[in-house]
Amino acid sequence: xxxxxxxxxSGVVDELGGAIVAVPKDAVWERDPHTAAxxxxxxxxxxxxxxxxxxxxxxxxxxxxFSGAGVYKHGEPGSPVVAYEVFAxxxxxxxxxxxxxxxxxxxxxxxxxxRQMALARSRHADHVTARLSVNIGQGDFHPLLLRKLQxxxxxxxxxxxxxxxxxxxxxxxxxxxxxxxxxxxxxxxxFEPSFLTRFAGxxxxxxxxxxxxxxxxxxxxVFQQPSxxxxxxxxxxxxxxxxxxxFSHTLYFEMVDEGGxxxxxxxxxxxxxxxxxxxxxxxxxxxxYGVRYRDPKDTQQQMLDLELEPDTAPLRxxxxxxxxxxxxxxxxQELQRFTLLETVYRPTQVIRVVRQMRDAGTVTAExxxxxxxxxxxxxxxxxxxxxxxxQGALW
Ligand SMILES: C[S@@+](CC[C@H](N)C(=O)[O-])C[C@H]1O[C@@H](n2cnc3c(N)ncnc32)[C@H](O)[C@@H]1O
Numbered sequence: 001x002x003x004x005x006x007x008x009x010s011g012v013v014d015e016l017g018g019a020i021v022a023v024p025k026d027a028v029w030e031r032d033p034h035t036a037a038x039x040x041x042x043x044x045x046x047x048x049x050x051x052x053x054x055x056x057x058x059x060x061x062x063x064x065x066f067s068g069a070g071v072y073k074h075g076e077p078g079s080p081v082v083a084y085e086v087f088a089x090x091x092x093x094x095x096x097x098x099x100x101x102x103x104x105x106x107x108x109x110x111x112x113x114x115r116q117m118a119l120a121r122s123r124h125a126d127h128v129t130a131r132l133s134v135n136i137g138q139g140d141f142h143p144l145l146l147r148k149l150q151x152x153x154x155x156x157x158x159x160x161x162x163x164x165x166x167x168x169x170x171x172x173x174x175x176x177x178x179x180x181x182x183x184x185x186x187x188x189x190x191f192e193p194s195f196l197t198r199f200a201g202x203x204x205x206x207x208x209x210x211x212x213x214x215x216x217x218x219x220x221x222v223f224q225q226p227s228x229x230x231x232x233x234x235x236x237x238x239x240x241x242x243x244x245x246x247f248s249h250t251l252y253f254e255m256v257d258e259g260g261x262x263x264x265x266x267x268x269x270x271x272x273x274x275x276x277x278x279x280x281x282x283x284x285x286x287x288x289y290g291v292r293y294r295d296p297k298d299t300q301q302q303m304l305d306l307e308l309e310p311d312t313a314p315l316r317x318x319x320x321x322x323x324x325x326x327x328x329x330x331x332x333q334e335l336q337r338f339t340l341l342e343t344v345y346r347p348t349q350v351i352r353v354v355r356q357m358r359d360a361g362t363v364t365a366e367x368x369x370x371x372x373x374x375x376x377x378x379x380x381x382x383x384x385x386x387x388x389x390x391q392g393a394l395w
Contacts, residue, residue: 031072065141065145067113087100167190191263253265335350336372
């Protein structure tokens with residue numbers, strides 16, 4: 001999928017000691033289509049997250065470490081405003097409380113953010129805004145954000161934290177671990193791999209940035225990877241970092257910005273339901289933004305356009321491999337859970353795909369009609385023609 005503003009943190013230096021890429025200088029900058037895709041994803045996820053959690057809790061919290069100005073050049077809302085609007089809508093329906101905790105380093109952006117949040121507030125009724133508090137802090141996000149979360153007793157209660165920097169690496173693993181100690185915390189982090197592959201090879205300072213972000217030195221094996229595998233390697237290392245921090249389920253979105261730079265938006269949760277809802281949001285992102293996905297488990301790394309009926313050829317390949325890895329086959333229920341936890345696809349897509357594989361003769365199903373309890377095994381002699389059809393078939 002698509003991007004944020006610019007991938008490098010200010011103040012980061014290359015091997016020659018010079019600044020590498022300028023980050024946006026103005027307080028408010030142009031929103032690119034990929035940032036729009038990120039906001040669409042965030043909005044759709046929070047629209048599911050807020051009502052579920054408000055129905056069971058008195059107070060829930062949304063926090064950002066890198067809030068931006070709350071607005072883009074042509075008046076488009078920034079992520080804090082996107083979140084505020086979703087929460088104000090949810091509070092119309094639930095007699096509960098929400099708080100937004102927002103950090104931003106640049107004083108000009110803080111000033112604009114304060115203005116934008118006041119404007120957002122003015123669009124809603126007093127009985128809603130009285131229950132929706134906004135706390136804006138100016139300064140380096142770490143450790144201030146954590147302190148604010150501690151002092152407001154937000155930790156241990158439902159909490160969504162967006163750490164949307166210019167790509168870093170600038171989120172210390174120690175912060176992720178503090179957040180991951182609580183089952184009810186979810187995070188979304190922007191991670192940009194090319195800085196490390198390009199500028200950390202023989203620059204100790206930059207390597208240390210990597211060590212602090214990953215919480216170990218294992219990521220440094222990236223320098224032994226072939227060029228084509230480096231980004232995927234770092235992405236998987238970063239997902240592993242989130243898992244180690246406590247976020248047992250992760251999902252990522254590949255984003256390519258206007259300049260062709262790759263960024264990952266990586267989501268971490270400890271709840272299967274969170275994962276499910278984030279996947280729903282992901283497949284609903286407006287197609288106009290040109291979002292595409294790639295499943296890490298697909299050996300052919302096919303890019304998937306967002307379509308009303310997404311291309312499930314990679315899911316068929318992935319499921320066939322998974323079914324064949326068990327001598328007794330797998331139940332459809334097991335395949336649905338595997339699909340939720342290990343692929344970019346949704347469990348609801350499984351029954352249709354298994355039916356197709358059965359009809360193509362690549363798997364056998366017992367009983368033949370497909371339900372959650374059906375056991376599926378790889379056919380011993382799949383018909384050649386149908387196997388080819390299965391691999392290449394689009395909807
Ligand atoms: C990618 S932009 C945020 C965009 C915003 N989340 C949105 O989607 O509308 C990153 C922001 O982080 C701010 N920033 C950079 N380093 C920071 C730090 N160490 N602490 C807090 N904010 C920082 C920048 O000034 C910039 O406004």
